Amino acid sequence: MKELEKQLQEKQIKPTAMRLVVLDYLLKQTSAVSLTDMEVSLKKTDRVTLYRTVKTFEEHGLVHRVEDGTGVTKFALCQPDCTANGHHDLHIHFYCTNCKETHCLPRTHIPEIMLPDGYDRQEINLLVKGLCAACKK
Amino acid sequence: MKELEKQLQEKQIKPTAMRLVVLDYLLKQTSAVSLTDMEVSLKKTDRVTLYRTVKTFEEHGLVHRVEDGTGVTKFALCQPDCTANGHHDLHIHFYCTNCKETHCLPRTHIPEIMLPDGYDRQEINLLVKGLCAACKK
């Protein structure tokens, strides 16, 4: 359990009981989760507290927001090199149209994008939809 | 005005008064619009009717859905080669963090994406966030 606390403190997040529970939960996930997912899995937790917890995590570079086109915001743990100053999650997000799960594909990288003159890039979001490896079988 | 009707009929959409108004509005836009945008601009229109109108348009390949990470669905006219059988809007969508507008960049194209083994691609969504040409000045 000390390990969890350490992870929070490395990101300058005070390790409260709630936060440890949420971090522990996130570490166990294989796909990005919505607030509702968390709320259902972690009984006895208030939705708003979860909302603020992941918000804190996000602000400190521990989780990143995943937009998968469902209109529901999902969250997943960041790569270790993310900080409060900026996220570096330049990987592909994959939404499976069958199982409805959204996976981070951290081994992938986003190719160079050419923008028209005058456009200034700050962030890139690449979402691929299709069938995941498990559902394709 | 006959021109508008023709555009609808080419996509097998019956040209009603409402639909002509919506198409006319969409043709005048330089960025993707939300239902609320339409509702505000087109007075006297019911939100649900708009909702169903763009849904019809989408099903017939006249408009495509734009996901810009704001959680609000936006719509923009398709390229001419889209049909009811499939959209071919493989261009970049650009969300300006300053003016909050979302532009289609039809001249761009999405580079080849390498997915891990087992993943089956059906659709790609590439969203770039930053400053648009107008806001960068």
Next chain:
DNA sequence: GCAACGCATGCAATCGTAGTGCATTATTTC
């Protein structure tokens, strides 16, 4: 040890968008 402070938590409530059901109106077909 305790008082004061700040931050975290939980509850209630609000807001905005998406979506459905149904009655009414318009349009097409014969």
Next chain:
DNA sequence: GAAATAATGCACTACGATTGCATGCGTTGC
């Protein structure tokens, strides 16, 4: 022109995001 079909408008529901406020808890200074 009447019947059938499709489109429209209104009422209402569902749900996620978000804020305000009161309470709880942990830390610090004395």
